[in-house]
Amino acid sequence: MSIFLILAFLFTVGSFLGWCLEIVFRRITSKKFVNPGFLSGPWLPIYGFSLCVLYLLTLTESHIPIENKILQKIILFIIMAIVITCIEYIAGLIFIKKMKVKLWDYSKNRGNIQGIICPTFSFFWLLLSAIYYFLIHPHILDMLRWLSNNLAFSFCIGFYFGIFTIDLINSFQVVFHIKKFAEEKQIVIRLEEFKSDVLESKKKRGEKFKFMLSYHSNVPLKENLEQYRKNRENLRKIQPNKTRKNKKNK
Secondary structure, eight states: OOOHHHHHHHHHHHHHHHHHHHHHHHHHHHSOOOOOSSOOOOHHHHHHHHHHHHHHHHTTTTOOSOOOOOHHHHHHHHHHHHHHHHHHHHHHHHHIIIIOEOOOOOTSTTTOOOOOOHOOOOOOHHHHHHHIIIIGGGGGGHHHHHHSHHHHHHHHHHHHHHHHHHHHHHHHHHHHHHHHHHHTTTTTTOOOOOOOOHHHHHHHHHHOOOSOOTTTOOOOOHHHHHHHHHHHHHHHHHHHHHHHHHHOOO
8 A cells, every 4th residue: 555645545534633623622612613723624734744643653663662562552652742742843833933823822731832832732642642543543554445446535635635735825825914914013923813803803793604714804804913913912901900900909
């Protein structure tokens, strides 16, 4: 079985399942339905890359110099969690430094590093690595053999990457506009907060809710960004006042 076909399949599955997982997580934690990531479609590339990495790391299990099978697997899961955490950190840092966009924010979590990674989510990566190892990895080749015997499979993979590429190009165009604004104002745009602001503005204007097209509204992007900046400035002014009041009450 071609390694390219395996990785293409894993990237497709991982991107979609990761997107579904993030939607459920955001619904539970923030009580909102927000399209995660900077793309419009139902995919998160970081999960796709991570699933590919998990597959490749699983192939190295026999090279871990430990005879105890249980301990060997624990070490493998720890390595997986560390590697994916590194991927998460590099991806987050690139977007912050180069694009002036913060895709996610762990600033409120203990032990976080620059709000990009934290021990809590590294632990979640470890759990997901174990789930992948026991529930997904043993069936990958069987699934691919079944799918490769159906001509529609190749078409679906090609169609997926075609739509994904179009979405990637369009979304990066939006991100480049955000970057230009952020550089002018010397700020970093927190993407989740920005999407929430756009959603609230849409509701106030009575615009139709578009889950996939989070950035799109009847108001130009620059106006939405300016409103986001003002909202963040107002919050910064309110928070010190709250802190002073709490101190006085004490």
